[in-house]
Amino acid sequence: METLECIRTRRSIRSFKDQPIEFYKIGLLLDAANHAPSSGNVQNWRYILITSKDSMHQISALAAGQECIANAAILLIACSDDEDVEMHYGLRGKRLYTVQNVAASIQNILLAAHDLDLGAVWVGAFDEEKLSAMLGVPPIGRIHALLAIGYPNEEPIRKYMKPLEMLTFFRSYGNRIDDIHIVLRDYSVEWQKQATKLKDVATKGLGTGKGFLKKSLDLFKEKLKERKNKGK
Template sequence: MDTFDAIKSRRSIKSFQNHEMSKDEINKLMEYAILSPTSYNIQNWRFVTITKQDLKDKLCVLSYGQRQVAEASLVIVLCADLKSWEKNPERYWKNIPEEPRNFLIKGIKQAYTGNSKLEHDQAIRSCGIAAQTIMLAAQSMGYDSCPMEGFDYGKVGEFIGLPPDHIVTMMVVVGKKAKEPAPRGGQLPLSELVFEDHF
């Protein structure tokens, strides 16, 4: 599917068919997800994929009963490792020459050391970008999706065994829609949203 078509046709689906995604399809989707950009290439996102029905049912309860969690073929809990920047950062630039690699590693340490706000903000940014990549890739593969933030973050973290230096940022559910979505609620005009040079 053309990228523009994927963007235009992607909608947040709330009702899904009973459909099983293959492991190859899920792997393909996640291979696209990890091509998403991150600051300094620290690749701080972590993805927990859930397909077992009993686990999706439990997640549905933690999502205030939103049925798309139980009905979707795949639930992806997007998390972030807040300390990924200091965990052997050389590996993020292993394919470039030593001098620029050392320069980038120094920059990573200068930016993140003692800066918990940056750790958190970059986690949210990275996972947001990855979520959009997942949804557009899913659309291109013939699947539908829905981004989600309406759930109990603490309990979902416990449910998936979240490590202490990680956070849960959002979820994305993927599957085959059971019915067509309602018309778009209404897009604001560009004139209200886009400004040239300044507000």
């Protein structure tokens, strides 16, 4: 799959088929995680692979009973080992970089899963203390997320996307440009608008077109009158 298509079509999948994932695909997911960028290349993510149904049910109970956890083919528990990051970058490393590094690797897994025809969801709501105890996570690390992965058994409905111009500022925070697509030379938005207009004309008859013609004719007549009056 092409990269941008993969990014644009990835969705959270919470319902999975009762179908195991080929082991080589699990390897590819973990390899994708390992290719993520990280501060000073510390690669501080650690993943725990869970394949046992019993464990999945236990973990689901610690994640507000979320069914996707119990029904997944596998879980990848995204953890961090914060020792190196803290040593190199102090408090900023501990508070910010460690989270960002793991998040980047998680996103790689989600995209790789989509590319491999798998579905996945990033789960952040869980009892961290109890789960850490259950999985033996040492105090120097923490669990950042649970990734439930399997073959998709649903097609999510379209999601609301905030418009680009709401989320992008120019030169300083809060400075918005309305027609950002023109600034970014994304003329597809304009084509889309024209296509919608043409579709309107096609479906609602020539309403718009006729209205436009009548207006032009009226304007022409008015101008003609003005000329005649001037001539007098």
